[in-house]
Amino acid sequence: MSELTHLQRLEAESIHILREAVSEAERPVMLYSVGKDSSVMLHLAAKAFHPSVPPFPLLHVDTTWKFQAMYEFRDRKAAELGMDLLVHQNPEALARGINPFDHGSAMHTDVWKTEGLKQAIDKYGFDLAFGGARRDEEKSRAKERVFSIRSAQHRWDPKAQRPELWRLYNARTQPGESVRVFPLSNWTELDIWQYIHLEQIEIVPLYFSAPRPTVERDGTLIMVDDDRMPVQPDEVEHRSVRFRTLGCYPLTGAIESEASTLTEIIQEMLLTTSSERQGRVIDHDSSASMEKKKQEGYF
Amino acid sequence: MAHATNELLASDIDEYLRQHEHKSMLRFITCGSVDDGKSTLIGRLLYDSKLVFEDHLAALESDSRKVGTQGGELDFALLVDGLAAEREQGITIDVAYRFFSTEQRKFIVADTPGHEQYTRNMVTGASTASVAVILIDARKGVLTQTRRHSYLVSLLGIRKVALAVNKLDLVDYSQDVVDQIEADYRAFASEIGLTDITCIPLSALKGDNITERSPNTPWYTGPTLIGYLETVEVDDDSRTGPFRMPVQWVNRPNLDFRGFSGTVVGGSVRPGDAVRVVPSGRESTVARIVTADGDLDEAVSGQAVTLTLADEVDVSRGDVLAAASAPPGVADQFECHLVWMNEDAMLPGRPYLLKIGTRTVTATVAQPKYKVNVNTLEHTATKTLELNEIGVSNISLDRPIPFDPYAENRDTGGFVLIDRFTNATVAAGLLHFALRRADNVHWQAVEVDKVARAAQNGQRPAVVWFTGLSGAGKSTIANIVEQKLHRSGHRTYLLDGDNVRHGLNRDLGFTEADRVENIRRVAEVARLMADAGLIVLASFISPFRSERQMARDLLEPGEFVEVFVDSGLDVAEQRDRKGLYAKARRGELVNFTGIDSPYEAPLHPEIHLDASGALSPEEAADEVVEHLRRAGILDAPEHPDR
Numbered sequence: 001m002s003e004l005t006h007l008q009r010l011e012a013e014s015i016h017i018l019r020e021a022v023s024e025a026e027r028p029v030m031l032y033s034v035g036k037d038s039s040v041m042l043h044l045a046a047k048a049f050h051p052s053v054p055p056f057p058l059l060h061v062d063t064t065w066k067f068q069a070m071y072e073f074r075d076r077k078a079a080e081l082g083m084d085l086l087v088h089q090n091p092e093a094l095a096r097g098i099n100p101f102d103h104g105s106a107m108h109t110d111v112w113k114t115e116g117l118k119q120a121i122d123k124y125g126f127d128l129a130f131g132g133a134r135r136d137e138e139k140s141r142a143k144e145r146v147f148s149i150r151s152a153q154h155r156w157d158p159k160a161q162r163p164e165l166w167r168l169y170n171a172r173t174q175p176g177e178s179v180r181v182f183p184l185s186n187w188t189e190l191d192i193w194q195y196i197h198l199e200q201i202e203i204v205p206l207y208f209s210a211p212r213p214t215v216e217r218d219g220t221l222i223m224v225d226d227d228r229m230p231v232q233p234d235e236v237e238h239r240s241v242r243f244r245t246l247g248c249y250p251l252t253g254a255i256e257s258e259a260s261t262l263t264e265i266i267q268e269m270l271l272t273t274s275s276e277r278q279g280r281v282i283d284h285d286s287s288a289s290m291e292k293k294k295q296e297g298y299f
Numbered sequence: 300m301a302h303a304t305n306e307l308l309a310s311d312i313d314e315y316l317r318q319h320e321h322k323s324m325l326r327f328i329t330c331g332s333v334d335d336g337k338s339t340l341i342g343r344l345l346y347d348s349k350l351v352f353e354d355h356l357a358a359l360e361s362d363s364r365k366v367g368t369q370g371g372e373l374d375f376a377l378l379v380d381g382l383a384a385e386r387e388q389g390i391t392i393d394v395a396y397r398f399f400s401t402e403q404r405k406f407i408v409a410d411t412p413g414h415e416q417y418t419r420n421m422v423t424g425a426s427t428a429s430v431a432v433i434l435i436d437a438r439k440g441v442l443t444q445t446r447r448h449s450y451l452v453s454l455l456g457i458r459k460v461a462l463a464v465n466k467l468d469l470v471d472y473s474q475d476v477v478d479q480i481e482a483d484y485r486a487f488a489s490e491i492g493l494t495d496i497t498c499i500p501l502s503a504l505k506g507d508n509i510t511e512r513s514p515n516t517p518w519y520t521g522p523t524l525i526g527y528l529e530t531v532e533v534d535d536d537s538r539t540g541p542f543r544m545p546v547q548w549v550n551r552p553n554l555d556f557r558g559f560s561g562t563v564v565g566g567s568v569r570p571g572d573a574v575r576v577v578p579s580g581r582e583s584t585v586a587r588i589v590t591a592d593g594d595l596d597e598a599v600s601g602q603a604v605t606l607t608l609a610d611e612v613d614v615s616r617g618d619v620l621a622a623a624s625a626p627p628g629v630a631d632q633f634e635c636h637l638v639w640m641n642e643d644a645m646l647p648g649r650p651y652l653l654k655i656g657t658r659t660v661t662a663t664v665a666q667p668k669y670k671v672n673v674n675t676l677e678h679t680a681t682k683t684l685e686l687n688e689i690g691v692s693n694i695s696l697d698r699p700i701p702f703d704p705y706a707e708n709r710d711t712g713g714f715v716l717i718d719r720f721t722n723a724t725v726a727a728g729l730l731h732f733a734l735r736r737a738d739n740v741h742w743q744a745v746e747v748d749k750v751a752r753a754a755q756n757g758q759r760p761a762v763v764w765f766t767g768l769s770g771a772g773k774s775t776i777a778n779i780v781e782q783k784l785h786r787s788g789h790r791t792y793l794l795d796g797d798n799v800r801h802g803l804n805r806d807l808g809f810t811e812a813d814r815v816e817n818i819r820r821v822a823e824v825a826r827l828m829a830d831a832g833l834i835v836l837a838s839f840i841s842p843f844r845s846e847r848q849m850a851r852d853l854l855e856p857g858e859f860v861e862v863f864v865d866s867g868l869d870v871a872e873q874r875d876r877k878g879l880y881a882k883a884r885r886g887e888l889v890n891f892t893g894i895d896s897p898y899e900a901p902l903h904p905e906i907h908l909d910a911s912g913a914l915s916p917e918e919a920a921d922e923v924v925e926h927l928r929r930a931g932i933l934d935a936p937e938h939p940d941r
Contacts, residue, residue, distance in 0.1 A: 004323075006400075006404070009601060016547070016562045023547055052551070135395075135398070142395040158393070164423060165713065166713045168655075170654065271309065
């Protein structure tokens with residue numbers, strides 16, 4: 001009897017969490033952000049319920065500002081797995097034309113993502129939502145439970161978290177409350193990449209380097225993904241770039257890279273020393289900002 | 300990443316990945332307080348395993364200058380102290396999980412605080428750990444908190460301990476100091492069953508004996524801390540024990556496939572193995588071990604799989620599939636350790652939900668036999684358990700469950716208690732053994748049963764439960780209802796709060812625990828009277844939903860009629876027939892419902908009476924009688940069984 005590897009253990013733990021959540025919830029949903037962590041989470045869901053199709057829909061809280069390649073990938077993946085895909089766009093944000101250029105990243109994120117998520121959960125009456133967050137991403141996440149309760153106002157109370165022991169998870173909610181469940185809690189970024197490599201999980205091509213039209217803004221390379229982005233003539237340059245994390249294209253920094261295969265990406269990641277969230281404009285405010293955002297209902 | 304790997308990484312990424320995708324994993328817990336340098340140690344482990352990225356490091360440098368305690372030098376503790384609140388207070392307030400890896404292993408560290416009030420967090424962290432790193436400040440030696448941490452580690456079943464004697468730089472790297480601490484610790488640890496102890500002298504701040512053997516301790520010949528963690532063998536009982544798999548989910552994609560999904564938590568299983576479904580006791584053999592990667596020849600402890608069986612046997616979520624030759628026990632009464640984890644103290648007699656494996660049942664905890672002083676390990680008498688207290692109690696369930704003693708299997712012997720109304724996880728428990736009592740006291744089967752007795756009375760048995768504030772008018776209305784029923788020839792009995800407290804319950808006061816016991820006894824009496832075929836009228840403030848639910852659960856569906864006598868606090872206090880509100884307001888009466896003790900209004904009472912003055916007591920009583928008539932309680936059952 002050989003010892004299980006760390007990836008086998010992580011996989012088994014995630015599958016256990018997925019099954020436990022589905023068994024205890026009335027209306028579960030998986031928040032699907034199309035990024036690499038979402039791809040791993042979806043892959044694990046397919047494994048957890050095999051040969052059944054995962055018994056819940058996917059929900060994409062859309063901002064209309066994602067990369068085109070993400071929309072294409074999202075629709076194709078849901079169809080391949082035979083899962084229902086729900087797309088929610090905050091109608092208020094749509095009507096007001098909220099965008100990162102005129103309204104800034106903070107407001108853009110708050111209205112489209114934070115408010116949009118609350119609206120979608122209320123609209124469909126979901127009592128449990130899977131998310132792909134990991135504890136190694138950021139300090140306040142390190143203390144969040146795998147099953148994390150949100151009040152009817154969608155707030156997280158870090159002081160009133162339920163103890164989690166052994167493999168026992170408490171998913172019970174009062175009417176109006178919901179649970180966020182993080183099956184990837186104990187995975188690190190390196191685990192995610194190793195697993196993608198080992199399991200040959202398909203990810204959005206934007207993770208691989210290719211010549212792409214880019215502009216430089218405040219020292220960050222931004223890809224010009226469509227004509228909504230205001231650019232100066234001659235400003236756009238084709239650079240060989242890739243993305244370490246995916247979000248709204250105007251808010252996602254590209255890195256210059258020649259890594260065009262999975263192994264090259266992993267090699268490059270391990271040889272460099274800047275952490276993953278650095279590419280996300282949202283985190284630069286202050287070190288306690290993520291905790292505050294989460295208390296207010298950000299995923 | 301160590302440097303040797305960096306070369307491999309650069310030269311042969313495929314070989315590098317092959318090696319690193321096949322590491323083992325170790326979960327351990329660190330115990331000690333901020334003063335012992337625990338956060339510094341963990342920060343150092345992350346830093347030395349090169350898992351601190353450049354941008355984190357930049358933040359660390361600036362934070363160290365701003366709020367650091369190391370005079371501008373890197374303060375590793377700042378790497379791990381996460382939440383804003385605790386960074387301000389300089390203490391770690393909750394359990395946090397950290398990750399790092401070396402070439403041999405991936406590590407998950409449960410980082411838990413050492414302060415007394417946080418037993419809850421340490422027990423949580425220890426529940427999934429295989430090894431404990433216990434920190435000792437070399438200047439202070441074995442302290443009370445060291446004993447406390449070691450007791451909890453031992454209680455939760457961790458057998459491997461690394462005794463990290465820290466801050467060695469502050470005692471001139473003295474061997475004598477370390478030897479004395481080790482001797483003290485071993486003497487104490489053997490008393491609580493910890494024997495596999497490795498003493499490692501180190502300095503987290505200076506980096507001595509963390510990843511590399513320190514030149515400052517030439518007298519030390521043991522492993523470095525990382526060396527220990529990389530090589531310690533974890534003899535996991537669940538791997539060698541008998542096969543256990545709690546069923547999480549019945550997998551039914553179509554009529555041709557019926558599989559049982561779950562995580563193997565004990566032993567291993569192969570196709571052809573005989574398994575027993577517990578508690579039903581049905582047996583079958585394993586047909587296939589199904590996974591998305593194809594069928595397996597064997598599944599071992601820790602794997603998540605889907606089993607199909609050769610026979611069509613009834614299996615549902617909460618059942619345990621077990622080795623037919625060595626099945627778990629089945630019982631409904633146990634002795635257990637409880638670790639109380641909630642601000643609301645344990646209430647003996649109150650029903651809680653108990654989750655064990657994938658099964659959730661209702662449990663009632665008896666008054667503890669004793670609680671354990673975690674500092675001295677003395678046993679003291681107690682009526683309840685408060686937050687962070689540990690005690691031993693008997694516990695009884697509403698139906699039998701499969702179980703193993705916790706010492707044999709953490710997953711089939713460990714449970715949590717959940718409050719039925721707030722849904723908070725209020726306690727962790729460790730099952731030790733089943734009580735024989737339940738087997739020996741059989742319910743006397745009697746020839747003349749409830750239906751027969753009620754039929755003779757020309758009515759159906761019922762418990763009409765009046766709840767509401769003192770002065771709401773419960774007893775007045777209940778009295779009139781009884782008179783009306785008596786006149787129409789029905790057999791009744793009125794149980795009244797004040798009267799019962801003069802006799803049956805005169806040993807009880809008005810604390811929350813006593814109130815729970817008061818209602819438990821009344822509910823049992825009401826049940827016996829309903830069994831005698833009577834219509835029982837019970838008039839009790841009964842402020843807690845849990846206890847009213849308990850009373851309801853004792854009876855058959857339809858027999859319990861909850862009447863909420865709703866006057867509002869203002870009206871009840873205005874009436875104040877017994878002058879009690881005035882006394883409570885003056886502070887002469889404590890734990891008075893509505894004043895300094897809560898009243899939890901019924902959410903779905905069968906009858907909700909407006910007793911604020913809109914209805915006269917006579918009209919209110921009519922409403923109750925009318926309800927009983929419509930519910931068929933005042934008619935004889937048409938077809939009694941015999």
